[in-house]
Amino acid sequence: MDMSDDATPRPLVLGALIFDGVEPLDLFGPLEMWMNLGPDLVSVSLIAETTEPVAVATVGWPFELAPRLLPHYDFEHAPALDIILVPGGVGTLREVDNPRLIEWLSSRGADAEITTSVCTGAQLLAQAGLLDDRSATTNKAFFSYVAGFGERTDWQRSARWVDSGSVATSSGVSAGIDLSLALIARLFGQERAEQIAAGTEYAWHRDPAHDPFADQIDIAMPFLESLQSA
């Protein structure tokens, strides 16, 4: 059965927040799934503080060597958004202290139908106040670090993702793909989500409570401390 609401205008407008040090799979795993709905159902744009190229990188890459993306919009010119996708990555450690980004996310997140994060993207949502009095999760290896930014949040130590309605957070990196399919199922029906998973040959992990990586809680904390003292 298709659960999509025919009264909601389409396409939904999805904006992905990007910044130097955005994790490749955090961003393009979910975008793969959302874009497979096609431009008639969802429009997709990349939004950054400025329209300068943005470095997509994992930990340890000098940004000037990394692949670079062109944002569609800067903060000021971004259209009204139905869905905000906030990927994680090493860049969130810096952006959490960027008042322009946090204010933009706080303001736009209050108006969006769904604000969704992957991995340490939850750090930015927490800093923007979007996780207050909500249940949420994040990358397990960096758990306590991220959780420290959301003191009023009920952090889930074992969850592939947590969907609290207007805010939905996933565990680390690959978990964002599973959550994006769950959101597509909520908005456009289970059948459509199953079609997209099959079309991308993705073995979708459908149970948000099954977390095969919950035993990695805080294992990256010593590494993180070495990064911060470097």
Next chain:
Amino acid sequence: MDMSDDATPRPLVLGALIFDGVEPLDLFGPLEMWMNLGPDLVSVSLIAETTEPVAVATVGWPFELAPRLLPHYDFEHAPALDIILVPGGVGTLREVDNPRLIEWLSSRGADAEITTSVCTGAQLLAQAGLLDDRSATTNKAFFSYVAGFGERTDWQRSARWVDSGSVATSSGVSAGIDLSLALIARLFGQERAEQIAAGTEYAWHRDPAHDPFADQIDIAMPFLESLQSA
């Protein structure tokens, strides 16, 4: 045990071939895994026919609306490559008839240690002659279409990926992640690959013979014919 060969110079030089209509997850799933080795073990660059921005898109997206990537190099200026990553996507349907791209791939593929494809990227490898007298696989839904470009290839109808040594091909989209981890295990040891899978919270499908999508053989062929007649 770490199987890496200390005699091989590091970093290995990996170049990803990109073109308008490259599939997001075909490219950034494997890049997520390779980049996690860090720039001391592997250098990563994006290579295109020209250095103009390249549209990353799934089927049905006008390229001018899609996210855009900046190539590091055009064909002429690309460095010598140890590993060539060829993602698939709707763009391969056009690029298979681009003689500059096919000649570049044929020439560079002959010199690389490993040429690896995801999804319909195998179509480009086949056209470049890199799959002659080899075993290979591709996206199952477009199987017969892609296989038609490699008449001297032993196409595997059920395989998550096929590693034939200097050439390694994967099935559709997400399968490229599994293959990239297998190649990382071959080059840098199983332990390193397991660490990267765990660090990205990816449930790695380690068995190349297990293909959960083999029953989708040719299901997209009618759709493909509609695209080609449009």
